Amino acid sequence: MKPLKPVFLKCAVQKYEWGKRGEESAAARIFSRNSGCPVEDKPYAELWMGTHDSGPSLVLFSGSSPDSKLLPLKEWLSQNPEVLGDRVVQRWGTDLPFLFKVLSVAKALSIQAHPDKELAPVLHKERPDIYKDPNHKPEMALALTEFEALCGFIDLEELKGVLGSLPEIVNLVGKESVEELLNIDRSDAKDVKAALQSVFTQLMSAKQDAVSETVLELKSRLIKEKQVRHLTTKEQLALRLEEQYPNDVGVLSSFFLNYVKLNPGEALYLDANEPHAYIYGDCVECMATSDNVVRAGLTPKYRDVETLCSMLTYKQGYPNILKGAEVSEYTKSYQPPFDEFEVDQCCLPAGRSTTFSAVQKPSIFIVLDGHGSMKIGLEDEILLTTGNIFLVPAGMEIILTANADSAETSSKDNDTNENNKSSTFQLCRAVVNSRFV
Template sequence: MEWDTVRPLRLRCLVRNYEWGRFGEESLVGRLFARNSGEELNSGMPYAELWMGTHESGPSFVEFGVLQEPVTLKKWVEENPTVLGEKVVERWGKDIPFLFKVLSVRKALSIQAHPDKELAKLLHEARPELYKDANHKPEMAIALSDFKALCGFVSVKELKDVLANVPEIVELVGTENACVFMNIEEQDGHEEVRAAQTALKSIFTSLVTASKEAVSKVVKKLGDRLIMEQKVRTLTEKEELVLLLEKQYPADVGVISVFFFNYVHLRPGEALYIGANEPHAYVFGECIECMATSDNVVRAGLTPKYRDVGTLCSMLTYKQGCPEILPGEPLSPFITRYRPTFDEFEVERYLLPSGEFLVLSEIPGPCIVIVLSGEGWLQMGSLNEDVSVGNIFFVPAKVEVMFRAGVATQLEFYRAGINRRFFK
């Protein structure tokens, strides 16, 4: 086995400049990208996502030094599959099954969902120009700042309150649809849950398929009403969000559809897991994100991009109720683990006080590590490399490394790898 396949390798990673990203130095993504790439930031450019992995839409590159040209991580892994470990190759082939990201959100992302494997395959075969791969995309977001998101449908009770108090929605979906839902029994029995899901699907589909003219009229009417009522009462968080989104996406059906979704606030260190076919939209903040290696997105609102509304309405689970917010599992004073139910990935956060060191024990699969703050050293045998903000490393399977924080700095980094449950 060559030396390069048994030691950590530095990665040069790509940034995505989606228009919803934060600008220049205000963006954590931008600052990390500048340190990782050596490029200067453009203060007028949005820096939305930093991608770390093998997906062709945003490939990472392995750096071997000035005497050798960088190669994509995907190509290098394909040529050196031992770095993945036998079980990973057997399950996912010669590829890393997860995609690791940092996001800086200034403006709300689209209301979207990600298909399961079966649907992803069908969509990729039918429209490969829109759906770039045949994989599913379960994902997890870990808040780095106060982070706001829409995720999953509200409960039956809350949606009944919406239909009773937001006449603009009834105007769009129709009185008959609204009455059917208002008559749903609020019970946990199988038949009641199925009836609620069927009624919710009907009413939500009516909402997001309404004509542009009707949506534009109703969104303006809703905004005007809330502005007037703001003078005499305190608006709810959802109502304030409506006014914010109306400025970001005027006359968009996503503005009024926020009443259908849970409005989630994450504090730094809290995580949100999002399974296949669940609606969501990130609203504001910065986060670490990890997902199965895919870029499949089905959109329905809050976006200038293509909206595949029919597919989205047919694929959603229509589960109702608040999503679970997880604090992570503390493994030691220095380590917090975020382990979702998906085989493809888990994430660990490391926070080393000044002068402390920590051994990242070997695991049977590959890892990607990103340094978010501080400086220190990475050590492995005779290898001793400086590490600092924006450094990103690929660590092969069965490789043990040690990180040490600097004398006067705290070292914070995250590691993404295969979910260890997969190896048991």
């Protein structure tokens, strides 16, 4: 058997219209360093690292020329399954169970949810043009900058307060339905869920003419009241969203969801069938290998309102924010309750080293900033710099070292790396969750 070594990857970028433009986008800057392509004055939304067919990574072989035909990572893994480790192969076959990304969000993403393991294959079979694969898609976002999102339904008492202050929404969905929700006993979880589902479904299913009129009424009222009082955070957000998506039902549905602001180094995880929308910022994101999205607002794309409203759990309450558990002096681990992945963040000061011990599962590393090196056993050091992305096989220990002059001094890079971390060698790793292997 040939000895295993890390392989470097050339990764794909997605230029969705909601991405940050040009050099403002962390995804663009890292993609440019990874691929050698110049950054254009276009929106760069997502850098993909993995095997999904919508944006597959390519394996860079030592000595290959720029115009060499590169092997897709998925094909390379099928030829080298030992890279994945026996248990991973037994569970997921000869493919990575996770998809790793860098996201740069300038404009709110759609009000959306991802199907679970039962629904995903059904949707894929019925609409393969819309739902690209049969897999579920739990995910986690680790903030690189301050990062804003909507996630999950607000609790019942907050929702009652919201509905009591928004006559426009009450008129749209009907006073009878709202009264039922306002008067419900929170101790009866089944009734609460049914009432919330009823009101939310009526809102999301309202005719466009009625939605447009309601959004205009809300906007006009808030602009007037802004002159005499300080608007709430949600009211300010609604006006922001209306500027981006005029006359959209997502402006109204945002009042039903938790507004979350992550600091750099905090993470938010999302199970299947939970409503959410990313609003602004840069993050590292990891998920099960899927691109299935059920949308219903804040988007020009296909909306599947009936599916979204029927699939949601309608669980209420503020989401769990992960701060990261220290696994070494320089590394934090973020472990969501999903078998497919967890994420490590490593910030090495100049001249310092850290070891990633051998584990029986594959890893993908991305260098977010700085210069350093990787050491494997007795082999020569491999130099690393911003934009390097590489897969480390199962069972391999690596030692990472930051150069003495690790910092990169680009002002835009420093904008992305908060908390005075510009003098560090910064990496993130996606790896199969420790709870599985």
